[in-house]
Amino acid sequence: MRGEATSAPDVWAGREATLPRARPATLAPSAQTAKLVVMTIRIAGRALWRNRLRSGLTMLGMIIGVAAVIAMVSVGQGADRFVQEQMASFGTNIVMVVPGAVSSGGARSGWGGASTLTVADSAAIRRAAPSVAAVTHVRRQVQQVIHGNLNWSSVIQGVTPDFELVRDWPVASGSFFTDRHEKSAAKVAVLGLTVVRNLFGPGQDPIGSTIRIKKVPFRVIGVLAAKGQSSWGQDQDDVVMIPFSTAERKVLGTQILGTVDMIYASARRTADLPAAAEEITAVVRQQHRIGRGQDDDFTVRTLEDLAAASAAASKVMGNLLLAIATISLLVGGIGIMNILLVSVTERTREIGLRMAVGAKTRHILLQFLSEAIVLSMTGGLVGVALGLLVTRLIASIAQWPTVLSLASVAAAFLVSGSVGVFFGYYPARKASRLDPIEALRWE
Amino acid sequence: MPAPKPLIETVDLTRRYALGPATVEALRGVTVAIAAGEFVAVTGPSGSGKSTLMNILGCLDRPTSGRYRLGGAEVGALDGDRRAEIRNRRIGFVFQSFNLLARTTALENVELPLFYGPLPLAEQRGRAREALAHVGLADRANHVPSQLSGGEQQRVAIARALVNEPELVLADEPTGNLDSHTSGEIIAMLRALNRAQALTVVLVTHDPEVAAATDRTIAFRDGQIVSDTANALAPRSGATR
Numbered sequence: 001m002r003g004e005a006t007s008a009p010d011v012w013a014g015r016e017a018t019l020p021r022a023r024p025a026t027l028a029p030s031a032q033t034a035k036l037v038v039m040t041i042r043i044a045g046r047a048l049w050r051n052r053l054r055s056g057l058t059m060l061g062m063i064i065g066v067a068a069v070i071a072m073v074s075v076g077q078g079a080d081r082f083v084q085e086q087m088a089s090f091g092t093n094i095v096m097v098v099p100g101a102v103s104s105g106g107a108r109s110g111w112g113g114a115s116t117l118t119v120a121d122s123a124a125i126r127r128a129a130p131s132v133a134a135v136t137h138v139r140r141q142v143q144q145v146i147h148g149n150l151n152w153s154s155v156i157q158g159v160t161p162d163f164e165l166v167r168d169w170p171v172a173s174g175s176f177f178t179d180r181h182e183k184s185a186a187k188v189a190v191l192g193l194t195v196v197r198n199l200f201g202p203g204q205d206p207i208g209s210t211i212r213i214k215k216v217p218f219r220v221i222g223v224l225a226a227k228g229q230s231s232w233g234q235d236q237d238d239v240v241m242i243p244f245s246t247a248e249r250k251v252l253g254t255q256i257l258g259t260v261d262m263i264y265a266s267a268r269r270t271a272d273l274p275a276a277a278e279e280i281t282a283v284v285r286q287q288h289r290i291g292r293g294q295d296d297d298f299t300v301r302t303l304e305d306l307a308a309a310s311a312a313a314s315k316v317m318g319n320l321l322l323a324i325a326t327i328s329l330l331v332g333g334i335g336i337m338n339i340l341l342v343s344v345t346e347r348t349r350e351i352g353l354r355m356a357v358g359a360k361t362r363h364i365l366l367q368f369l370s371e372a373i374v375l376s377m378t379g380g381l382v383g384v385a386l387g388l389l390v391t392r393l394i395a396s397i398a399q400w401p402t403v404l405s406l407a408s409v410a411a412a413f414l415v416s417g418s419v420g421v422f423f424g425y426y427p428a429r430k431a432s433r434l435d436p437i438e439a440l441r442w443e
Numbered sequence: 444m445p446a447p448k449p450l451i452e453t454v455d456l457t458r459r460y461a462l463g464p465a466t467v468e469a470l471r472g473v474t475v476a477i478a479a480g481e482f483v484a485v486t487g488p489s490g491s492g493k494s495t496l497m498n499i500l501g502c503l504d505r506p507t508s509g510r511y512r513l514g515g516a517e518v519g520a521l522d523g524d525r526r527a528e529i530r531n532r533r534i535g536f537v538f539q540s541f542n543l544l545a546r547t548t549a550l551e552n553v554e555l556p557l558f559y560g561p562l563p564l565a566e567q568r569g570r571a572r573e574a575l576a577h578v579g580l581a582d583r584a585n586h587v588p589s590q591l592s593g594g595e596q597q598r599v600a601i602a603r604a605l606v607n608e609p610e611l612v613l614a615d616e617p618t619g620n621l622d623s624h625t626s627g628e629i630i631a632m633l634r635a636l637n638r639a640q641a642l643t644v645v646l647v648t649h650d651p652e653v654a655a656a657t658d659r660t661i662a663f664r665d666g667q668i669v670s671d672t673a674n675a676l677a678p679r680s681g682a683t684r
Binding site for chain 2: 031032035038039043050349350352353354355356357358359360361362363436437440
């Protein structure tokens with residue numbers, strides 16, 4: 001034994017001069033903190049990389065959860081915006097009056113169940129409702145429209161010239177009909193774009209040509225600007241506008257003269273909308289001689305009602321998303337906690353060793369906490385990327401409108417970080433409280 | 444030769460564990476002084492309290508009663524973080540089972556204590572490399588433990604113990620897992636360190652040959668020191684009694 005000591009390996013020859021005993025000056029606190037942060041993240045990264053497959057699978061929960069939320073938020077917000085745009089296209093300051101939800105004697109029927117609205121009501125509104133800027137009334141019917149050898153079934157709307165004003169719906173070419181046309185019951189028509197597409201060949205200018213509705217010839221004097229789908233999915237461009245008087249007398253009218261299917265009124269400003277609705281209700285009630293306490297025989301609607309309904313729907317959708325997000329992040333977080341607990345057990349000896357060579361409680365705590373955070377944040381990041389990809393796929397394949405929300409991306413990222421802290425804390429604390437002696441003895 | 448100041452000084456150390464309803468008295472009043480630069484073997488049957496003493500000397504454990512001074516300062520009652528600091532700066536550990544991190548290179552294993560010390564990050568690698576060269580394994584820096592022999596692994600562990608330039612190295616059965624030839628090499632290495640740098644080394648061993656290679660043997664039985672003898676045959680380095 002001692003003989004061996006003298007014949008120690010060559011590396012021991014002249015060892016005296018090595019390892020300078022100069023102790024490093026203590027680092028400044030800020031430098032110490034910086035070192036701690038770098039070391040902690042480096043150790044965490046290494047530990048996770050060493051178990052790549054496991055880390056990846058652990059992150060999967062977060063990835064799927066975050067991706068699902070991002071994609072759903074994008075689709076939900078896309079749908080929301082779509083509805084809002086549609087409403088804006090209809091005109092946001094419009095009040096609709098439709099005939100009776102109720103007929104006399106308390107027997108109820110649905111929307112438009114009775115034809116109680118008249119041209120006189122429309123005139124009364126124009127006269128007596130100060131918040132109303134313009135009024136028009138409508139009779140409509142689906143009829144076949146013929147041009148040359150082409151035919152198309154469309155909605156024929158008899159409206160007054162003010163329609164253009166009320167609906168804020170200008171013509172794209174030609175002109176809308178005027179009071180003169182209305183008074184003389186002129187056989188002129190303004191076509192929606194869908195009708196033009198179906199009755200005229202490409203490059204063919206419809207203006208000046210003649211179409212037939214119920215065998216009555218009409219001269220086309222204008223084409224309406226494109227309006228698109230309404231919020232309830234109707235193609236608003238599939239329409240033929242003719243003067244109300246013409247419709248009543250020459251095309252649609254077999255019923256009593258003077259009845260209308262609907263009255264549109266526009267408020268002076270969007271803010272006047274509730275006042276306009278109230279005034280109209282009062283005027284029409286007076287017109288119909290409805291006594292106090294009796295039900296209206298008509299219904300007044302504003303798009304605000306629809307907007308409110310849509311807002312309520314998107315609120316439900318939002319809550320649903322929140323629930324799904326919470327559940328998936330919870331599941332992802334529990335997955336992370338589970339794996340970290342396994343990891344703490346597996347690495348008990350390592351923890352003991354680190355403690356023996358000088359790791360303090362907070363070093364161990366931070367190490368495992370940062371592993372949790374790296375796991376969850378990486379999961380969040382990949383989830384965001386996947387979510388954006390899915391959103392793009394939905395937008396391009398399903399042709400759904402989507403809106404990428406930066407806020408939701410940031411929130412997903414932030415929340416995934418918090419999930420890491422929340423679910424990492426327990427395993428990290430468990431690790432940091434190990435007794436180094438016990439931990440070193442762990443088999 | 445003037446008596447050097449003791450590096451380790453314990454007075455009437457006791458350590459009791461609660462083991463279920465029973466209480467185990469692992470140490471029953473241990474008073475010992477070890478001078479700086481001594482090379483000491485602690486022997487005794489298992490359960491005699493030598494490992495408990497090593498844990499207390501290594502600031503891994505605290506005594507139930509009694510005092511422990513390291514370099515003149517009372518450390519027996521310090522809190523966990525203060526003891527961690529002492530372990531990091533002043534004590535190096537060598538274990539029977541090496542305790543190297545698997546799938547981690549020799550260099551990174553040696554670097555480990557530096558993470559928790561004050562050495563700037565940029566200097567860590569260099570220092571670890573130096574320590575590894577010091578145990579003759581510079582060419583094995585990028586090998587992982589499974590690619591190293593038992594003796595090489597223990598040398599990596601010694602480099603790790605030395606990397607923070609401690610005053611005291613505590614070795615718990617450092618040759619317990621090694622064959623006699625390799626074990627001779629390891630003891631020679633510890634002895635050389637002890638000589639060259641006046642490093643105080645305390646090792647626990649069952650092997651009388653290993654014990655005989657040290658300056659002084661402290662024998663334990665039932666939590667007490669039963670004998671404390673200078674090894675006349677051993678080449679002296681520090682003071683012995």
